[in-house]
Amino acid sequence: MAWVNDIIQGILIGGLYALFACGLSLMFGVMKVVNLAHGDLAIIGGYIAVGVIAVTHIPVLWSFVIVVPLMALLGYVLQRTVIQASLDRSILTTLLVTFGLSVVIENGLLEFVNADSHSLGVGNAIITSSFSIGSQITIPYLLLLIFAVAVVVLLGLQYFLSVSRYGRLIRAVADDKEAAQLSGIDYRHVFGIAAAIAFGTVALAGIAYGMYSQFSPTTGTDTILLFAFAAVVIGGLGSLWGTLLGGVVLGVAQAVGAQINSSDQLLAGYIVFLAVLVFRPQGLVARGAQS
Amino acid sequence: MSEPNGRGAPEASRRALLEVRDLTVHHGQLRALDHVSLQVFPGEVYAIIGANGAGKSTLLRTIAGLHQPTEGSIVYDGKDVTRVRPERRATSGVVMVPEGRRLFGSLTVEENLQVGATYARKGPWTIERVYELFGWMRERRNQRTAQLSGGEQQSVAIGRALVANPRMLLLDELSLGLAPVVVQRIYAMLPQILAAGLTVLLVEQDVSQALRVATHLQCLLEGHTTLEGRPSDVTPAQVEAAYFGLSGAAAAGPSGEGSQ
Numbered sequence: 001m002a003w004v005n006d007i008i009q010g011i012l013i014g015g016l017y018a019l020f021a022c023g024l025s026l027m028f029g030v031m032k033v034v035n036l037a038h039g040d041l042a043i044i045g046g047y048i049a050v051g052v053i054a055v056t057h058i059p060v061l062w063s064f065v066i067v068v069p070l071m072a073l074l075g076y077v078l079q080r081t082v083i084q085a086s087l088d089r090s091i092l093t094t095l096l097v098t099f100g101l102s103v104v105i106e107n108g109l110l111e112f113v114n115a116d117s118h119s120l121g122v123g124n125a126i127i128t129s130s131f132s133i134g135s136q137i138t139i140p141y142l143l144l145l146i147f148a149v150a151v152v153v154l155l156g157l158q159y160f161l162s163v164s165r166y167g168r169l170i171r172a173v174a175d176d177k178e179a180a181q182l183s184g185i186d187y188r189h190v191f192g193i194a195a196a197i198a199f200g201t202v203a204l205a206g207i208a209y210g211m212y213s214q215f216s217p218t219t220g221t222d223t224i225l226l227f228a229f230a231a232v233v234i235g236g237l238g239s240l241w242g243t244l245l246g247g248v249v250l251g252v253a254q255a256v257g258a259q260i261n262s263s264d265q266l267l268a269g270y271i272v273f274l275a276v277l278v279f280r281p282q283g284l285v286a287r288g289a290q291s
Numbered sequence: 292m293s294e295p296n297g298r299g300a301p302e303a304s305r306r307a308l309l310e311v312r313d314l315t316v317h318h319g320q321l322r323a324l325d326h327v328s329l330q331v332f333p334g335e336v337y338a339i340i341g342a343n344g345a346g347k348s349t350l351l352r353t354i355a356g357l358h359q360p361t362e363g364s365i366v367y368d369g370k371d372v373t374r375v376r377p378e379r380r381a382t383s384g385v386v387m388v389p390e391g392r393r394l395f396g397s398l399t400v401e402e403n404l405q406v407g408a409t410y411a412r413k414g415p416w417t418i419e420r421v422y423e424l425f426g427w428m429r430e431r432r433n434q435r436t437a438q439l440s441g442g443e444q445q446s447v448a449i450g451r452a453l454v455a456n457p458r459m460l461l462l463d464e465l466s467l468g469l470a471p472v473v474v475q476r477i478y479a480m481l482p483q484i485l486a487a488g489l490t491v492l493l494v495e496q497d498v499s500q501a502l503r504v505a506t507h508l509q510c511l512l513e514g515h516t517t518l519e520g521r522p523s524d525v526t527p528a529q530v531e532a533a534y535f536g537l538s539g540a541a542a543a544g545p546s547g548e549g550s551q
Contacts, residue, residue, distance in 0.1 A: 165409065172395040172406045179393040182355060184381035184410035184455060 003259060005137045010255030012139070014231075014248030015147030016212060019205040020224050021231035021243045022154060023198035029238040030174045030194040033083060033094045037101035039225030041199065044105060045071050045206030046215050050118050060120045060211060061127070068203045075199025076192040083195070084188055102221060109217035120210035146208045150247070153201055154240050160197075170194050230273040236283020245284055306369065308333045308490050309354070309385070309459055314363035316346075316353050323349040325514040326363070331459070331507075336481070336491045338505035340498050342534060345511040347494040348390055351463045354492070355387040356380045367459065382410050386457035390464045390494075392448040394436040400447055401432035407451035414456025415487045421450035424483060442473035449477070453484065460484075462493035466500060478504055498530060512536045 024038045035041075048070060049063040058066070078101075086097040122128055122142065130140040161167040169190050173180045177187040209215055209224065227250065235246025250269050257268020276283065307330040316324040324346045331337045339347045352358050354365055356377030364373045372380055381387075395403050404418045422429040425446045431439070436447055445465060452460060466474040474497065481504055485491065495501040502508070502522050510518035510533040518525060518533030531537070 165405075168398070168402055168406060169409065171398055172402075175395040175397055176393055178357060178377075179389060179395065180406070181357070181377040182381055182387050182389060182393075183407045183451065184378050184386075185406070186376075186378045 002136060003256075006255040006259045007252055008137060008139065009143065010252035011248050012143040012147045012251070013255070014244070014251030015143070015150035016205075016208055016247070017227050017231045017250050018244040018247030019146070019150045019153065019201065019208055020228035021235070021247060022150075022157065022240060023201040023205070024228045025232045025235075025237060025240070025243050026157070026194060026198045026201070028232075030170055031079075031083070031087065031191050032091055033087065033098070035083075035198075036095065036098040036225065037105060037220075038098075038202065038228055039220030039223070040102045040105040040109075041071070041074075041220070042202045042206035042209065042224045043109065043215055043217065043220040044074075045203035046118070046120065046210040047109065047113060048203075049120055049207050049210060053120070059124070060122050060207075061124065063120070064204060064207055067207060068200045071203035072196040072200040075195040075197075075202075078199075079192045079195030080188060084191065087191075102225075106217050106221065113217070115216055117214040117216045118210065119214040120207060122211050142211060146212065149204065149208065150244065153204060154244055157197070157201075158240055166190070166193055227269075230269060232283075234273060234276045234284060236285040239283065239285045242283055242285030249284070305332050307331060307366075308368060309492065310366040311350070311354065312364050312366070314350070314353060314360050314365070316349050316358055316360045318349070323514055324353070324360075327511065327514070327516055328363075329509055329516075329519075331490060331492050333490050334485075334488075335506045336485065336493065336504050337507045337509070338501040339492070339494045339509050339511060340496070340501050340530075340534065341511035343496070344513070346514040347496075347511055348463055350511070351387065351461050351492070351494050352389075355385060355389075355461055378410075381455060381457075382412065384412055384456075384458035385461065386452045386455045386459070387461035388445075388448050388452045388463060388465070390467060392441075392444045394444055394447055394451070396437040397435065399433050399435055400428060400439070403436055403447055403451050404432075404454050408454040411454055412456040412458075416453045416456050418450075418454055421453055424453075424480065425450060441469050442477065445469060445473075445477055449480075449484075458490060460489050460491045462491060462495075464494055464496060466495060466497045474500060498534065502530075510534055 020042065024035060027033045027035050045067055049060070049067045052058070052063050052066050053060060082097060082101065083094060086093040127141050127145060130138050132138050161171060169185060170193065173185065173187045173190045180187050205224065230250050231243060231246035233246070234249050235242030235244070249272060253272040254265045254269040258265035309331040311327065311329045313326045313328055314324055315322065315326055327346070327350060329337070339350060341347050349358060353360055356375060360373065364371055366372070367380070367383070367385055395406060398406065401418065404421060408418060427443070428446065428450065436444055439447065465477055478500055493501065505522050508518070508520060508522050508525065509516060510530065512533065513536070517536065518529060
């Protein structure tokens, strides 16, 4: 029964990983930008939440109301300036620039908020407790909540992309940005909107991580970015539901690895990641709409 | 349907809707266009013909804003648009149907038209009207365009341009990769499209097709203009010489007058 419990925990933690991954997947799908600063930006979201909570005393669970719009704004501005400028040169330049951004953010955080770990104590008795099924299975409400948030975010994104006007423009620009220009569409603005949405999900990922665990200035690259990459690759680039599946597979692999030997948790996850890269490089869910 | 500079007025008193002056465009080291000029008047169907690599598509893409010229200027509706971004040119009425259709492949037929209509000018064309023009389209509006035949895709590409309500419609190689019968069917639509008061600048490799619809003709060869005039004023031999670059006595054809 311990196995069943671990697998259930793994599935639920997969929701957190999917939250890490969906912004990365969206930015790659639309702009072809591999954002190496993705994890650090999530951590910035976490620190902004710490600051916002300290100043306004709003409950941790509601901090997203302020943090998500702030991060979305940051996303639009970064896309229209630094990222677009590097895209205009070449795709490879975006790798270098976002890597540089990552280094700057990490060292900036070390400089201004120090290297101590922070977390976002939920302070809600129900959320921090858990419930049991039988005697062996224990499910923390927090993980269930994060999983639900991930599903809602993915459903919302899916709905937005398929029916809204801007969603349609985002898909059109992702297909062929030159043809979009010929239809009068300023693809740079559409890229900005897509980045704003991606950064909004990044903010949620940062807050969720802060509620689940502790974070420090280096958590962005050594945990969030790597897990996000693994989830995206396992699930299949450009597929939102693949992202959730990828997160869940990664979570379960880690849980099973930990059950075998507690030091094998991360290794097991990366072995699955590598296996998918070798045997099914398009990911478990190949994007059907690819033209 | 008549515009301020309507086609009823005598040619001399009208202002060109589009004027290209001494345009030179490079692709890297290669000079794709060499001091090409043209004037398109309202209501005209202006055809650019020429062999592969003559610079026809480069000319059209530069007019649409997708290439920056190294020299020369483009004036649309009396304003210099040489440095204006492609999307701004489109919203001001210069809309191109690009070579190879370039539809949004993961979008449905209707979504492609909706994208085309997003920043449309005011005018007679609506998605509904496009469905009336192409009878089959309404029933299949929820299909992905990737599933359509080449001719159907070309029709959607034309529809996507029309719903933007262009004043100046640029058509780049409509016949490319399509069966002759399909090409004829698409060109047969042109009068209905023109009836709404459009001016057309088209590029075509298929000379006979271009001659059939054009009111004005210009032939390019290796980036230079080799022939220009009304279809009724040029002889087939002149067109042939201009198209293949046969000059004077060297011409193999029955008439070697050339075009120079």
